[in-house]
Amino acid sequence: MVTINDVAAAAGVAPSTVSYVISGKRSISPQTRQLVEESIRKLGYHPHAGARALASSRTNVLALVVPLRTDLNVAVVMQFVTSVVTAARAYDHDLLLLTKDEGAAALQRVASAAIADALIVMDVEAGDPRVPVLLALDRPVVLIGVPEHRAGLTCVDLDFTAAGSACVAHLADLGHRRIALIGPSPAVYQRGTSYATRFLGGFNRTAGHRGLRVITRPCNHSYEAASDALDELFTQDPGITGLVVHNEAVLPALLSELRHRGLRVPDDLSVIAVCPETMGEQQSVALTTVAIPAEEVGKQAVEMVVRSLGGHTTPEIRLLSPRLTVRDSTGAPPA
Numbered sequence: 001m002v003t004i005n006d007v008a009a010a011a012g013v014a015p016s017t018v019s020y021v022i023s024g025k026r027s028i029s030p031q032t033r034q035l036v037e038e039s040i041r042k043l044g045y046h047p048h049a050g051a052r053a054l055a056s057s058r059t060n061v062l063a064l065v066v067p068l069r070t071d072l073n074v075a076v077v078m079q080f081v082t083s084v085v086t087a088a089r090a091y092d093h094d095l096l097l098l099t100k101d102e103g104a105a106a107l108q109r110v111a112s113a114a115i116a117d118a119l120i121v122m123d124v125e126a127g128d129p130r131v132p133v134l135l136a137l138d139r140p141v142v143l144i145g146v147p148e149h150r151a152g153l154t155c156v157d158l159d160f161t162a163a164g165s166a167c168v169a170h171l172a173d174l175g176h177r178r179i180a181l182i183g184p185s186p187a188v189y190q191r192g193t194s195y196a197t198r199f200l201g202g203f204n205r206t207a208g209h210r211g212l213r214v215i216t217r218p219c220n221h222s223y224e225a226a227s228d229a230l231d232e233l234f235t236q237d238p239g240i241t242g243l244v245v246h247n248e249a250v251l252p253a254l255l256s257e258l259r260h261r262g263l264r265v266p267d268d269l270s271v272i273a274v275c276p277e278t279m280g281e282q283q284s285v286a287l288t289t290v291a292i293p294a295e296e297v298g299k300q301a302v303e304m305v306v307r308s309l310g311g312h313t314t315p316e317i318r319l320l321s322p323r324l325t326v327r328d329s330t331g332a333p334p335a
Contacts, residue, residue, distance in 0.1 A: 002045045010039040061094050062305060063116035067101035067123050071185040071221070073249040076292060077122070079276060080144065083298025084120060091306050093117075104133040111137045118305045120144060124155075126192040140308030142301045145194040152315050154308065156300045159319035160195045163290045164202030164246075166322050167272045170288070171242040172210040176270065176333050179207070179242035180233045181216040182226075182254065189218055199246055199274070213237065219247050226253035230261070241269060241333035248275035248292075255284050266331040277325060286327040293320055 008015040013032060021028050021036040028036075039045075064084050066077060085095050096116050098106050107130060110116050117139060121130070124145025134141045135152050143155040171179050181203055183189070188196045200216065207214040215236055219229040229250075233240060245251055251273055255265070263269050265285045273280050273287045280289035300318060 002043045004045070007036065007039045007043055007045050010043060011035040058117050058309075059115060060092060061096050061116045062088050062302065063096040063098060063110045063119045065098045065106055065119060065121045068099040069101060069123070069187070071187040072123070073221070076248060076276065076294065079292075079294035080122065080298050083295045084302055087299040087302035091302065093302075093306075104130045107133050107137065111139060118142070118309055120301050120305060124157075124194045126194050126197050128194075140305050140313075142305045142308070144297055144301050146198070146317060146319070147194060150315075150317060154304055154316050156297055156304060156318040157195065157320070158293055158297065159321055160198040161202035162319075163274060163322035164199040164204075164244075165206040166290055166324050167244045167274070168203055168206040168210065168212065168214075170272060170324060170326070170330065171244070171270060172206075172212060174242075174270065174330060174332050176212070176242035178213045178237055178239045179244065180214065180237070180240050181244045181246060182219050182229050182233075182250070183216060183246045184218060185220045185247075186218040196246070203244065215240070219250055221247075221249040223250075223253040223257070226250040227257050230254070230257055242330075243269055243271045244274070245271065246274045248273065248279055251275065251279065251283060251287070259284070265329050268334055270330040270333070272324075272330060280325075280327065285329045288325065288327045288330040290322045290324050293323070296320060 004015050004018050008018045011018065013036060017028065017032065018036050021033050064081065066081065068074060068077065081097065088095050098110070100106065107119065110119060119137070119139065119141045121134065121141060122144045124143050124147055126148045128147045131147055131149060131153070141154065143153060145157050146155045147153070168179065183200065184196050203216070204214065215233055217229045217232055219225050245254060258265060258269065265271050271287060272290065274290045275292055276294060277289055277291045280287035297320065304316065
């Protein structure tokens with residue numbers, strides 16, 4: 001394994017000079033810095049994380065807090081995790097993943113142990129009880145999600161309110177007057193999870209403005225739950241011609257059940273899904289989608305937290321505009 005002494009010997013300098021170049025603790029001439037950096041690259045030297053932390057009071061580690069509950073779609077959550085990992089590595093940071101549902105305790109543990117320079121927090125609730133702790137932490141925090149009380153917080157997310165509105169507007173523009181929403185599991189709504197409540201608000205508000213008749217149902221992650229949700233919707237309103245699915249985990253089950261019932265998409269029922277674009281493209285019918293931009297959100301979250309580490313401390317809210325892509329699953333309602 002290459003050591004700091006090997007780098008020093010290759011560059012013709014003292015080991016302490018190499019240490020100063022890495023840590024930035026002292027001013028080094030441009031010529032000497034160039035020699036050291038060339039030796040580091042040539043030898044493939046990587047500073048020991050513990051030594052680097054002691055020298056700079058930084059760990060070069062970001063903590064990602066994402067409780068993996070049973071009502072979350074882990075496949076989509078992992079797209080966010082992958083995006084954060086990739087972006088963090090581009091800034092020479094590693095990632096500490098915290099998946100246990102510990103609430104504020106996890107945040108306090110990370111801060112008190114100084115095991116991460118900053119935190120990125122997912123699964124944000126509208127009235128999130130962690131907000132007071134987040135505001136009191138002595139290190140940067142970025143939320144993927146937006147709570148109701150956001151003063152002093154830095155957040156990034158898809159604009160789910162606008163996404164709900166876009167789904168309704170698309171169906172209304174096609175001529176649909178009676179539409180339904182199949183949303184996340186009941187537990188997601190019961191927790192007041194931010195993305196779900198914002199989407200539902202945009203959906204209902206725009207439906208009201210456009211004079212549409214709407215029904216909404218939560219749905220657990222099972223084929224039986226998807227079938228039951230369709231039973232409830234069509235019992236309450238057999239004239240539904242448009243369906244918005246804000247629950248990517250049950251998309252295959254819903255499409256299969258619609259085929260089983262003899263309902264053709266989009267001839268009998270138009271379907272819009274809120275999901276990653278690749279997921280919409282891979283279904284039995286290419287779905288019209290509002291994309292979940294996991295890669296972009298993760299990248300921006302890391303960028304924002306790194307800016308905070310660099311001294312940019314002004315709170316900021318970034319809401320990404322929804323991108324609706326029309327495919328084969330939406331059309332005019334049946335005559």
